[in-house]
Amino acid sequence: MTSAPRREITGFSNPTVKFIRSLREKKHRKTSAKFLVEGLRLLTDARESGYLPEILILSTAREPHPLLEKLEIDLGQTGADVIETSPDILAKITGKSNPQAVAGVFAEFDTSLDTIDRSSAYIWLVAQDLRDPGNLGTMLRTGDAVGAGGLILIDDCADPFSVEAVRASMGAIFTQKLAKARWDEFLPWLRSGKNGAPGQLVAASLRDAVPYRGAPYQAPCFLLVGNESQGLPEDYEAACDLRVTMPMKGRADSLNAAMAGAVLAYEVLASFD
Missing domain, CATH: 3.30.1330.30 (Ribosomal protein L30/S12)
Structure with a gap:
């Protein structure tokens, strides 16, 4: 050749x-x-x-x-x-x-929800209004590390095809499925069970939350992470099937959005092993 x-x-x-x-x-x-x-x-x-x-x-x-x-x-x-x-x-x-x-x-790839086969993986990452391309790339990299199916971007997230996001993904932009949707499109799709079984929607939250360790995770599990500074809108959290909380032992009141997603993803992975 x-x-x-x-x-x-x-x-x-x-x-x-x-x-x-x-x-x-x-x-x-x-x-x-x-x-x-x-x-x-x-x-x-x-x-x-x-x-x-x-x-x-x-x-x-x-x-x-x-x-x-x-x-x-x-x-x-x-x-x-x-x-x-x-x-x-x-x-x-x-x-x-x-x-x-x-x-x-x-x-660029087809980023419609129709490309997602939810039955192909136990874990999926979902980011809502994530603005930092470095965080977006890190979430793609985390998804690859835990064997997630991919990353679904909700509402007005950073561009996953920016040089910064691609670089931060460390190649996971090519190994993870990627989809983009508005919330009012994503939630009906999730509940419909299209392209696989209906998924469990899980968010880190302080509202009616249970400890993230040992929580009743179910596959396919969709882990929802919110905006870096504002977090998730209240009605988005209310729509989740499970809300979990992670202990903050120091002065910080929250984790970086991408890091929170990584901690949750590994806990879900451990619960399925």
Whole structure:
């Protein structure tokens, strides 16, 4: 098998350079339905999960690597655009003074609830109005670690396809199912049992809550985490099947949203083992 042919770009004003650089902004990602991924590790995670970039960007200063060679061979079968350019232009694309030597442009995934097969996993993570892309990426990474099916984003969450969220996910953007919905769409879907059995909705709360240790979790369990500063709206909490509380032994009155999700996810995992 042969690698995909490369083309060289030497100018900052090249239309392809401008397009890839524009993907750092949400409005351009939304218009094109593409997103940018930086680094050979993430590109390898994508490849091993069945995703290949539509555009591969290579720095002329890169070091040879067998994983990169495998990626280029795979792209030779897809007709992907493989670009070789200078570190300075790659820095312009990524916005970093010391960029990774490899980057790729991927098509965004179908994020409708219809893509979720709830019977495929015992645990699902749900985030409502989560605004920090780092927290979003961390939740994806947590989902991968506990064997969750994926992450469902409710209402006005951060963009999961931003460079910051993708980087924080450490490749889990490619291993976890991802869906987006409004609350008034999500709750009927959950209760309907579409694509599997109806799920149990669980939230960390102080309202009529039981200790999170030993709580009666049921699969499939959907763990709901709220906004970093405001938490969950009261009516959202009221709609949950189970509300659990975690002890705060110090001065802090709450955990970081993504960390709370991780603690709960591991407790649910332990209860199912």
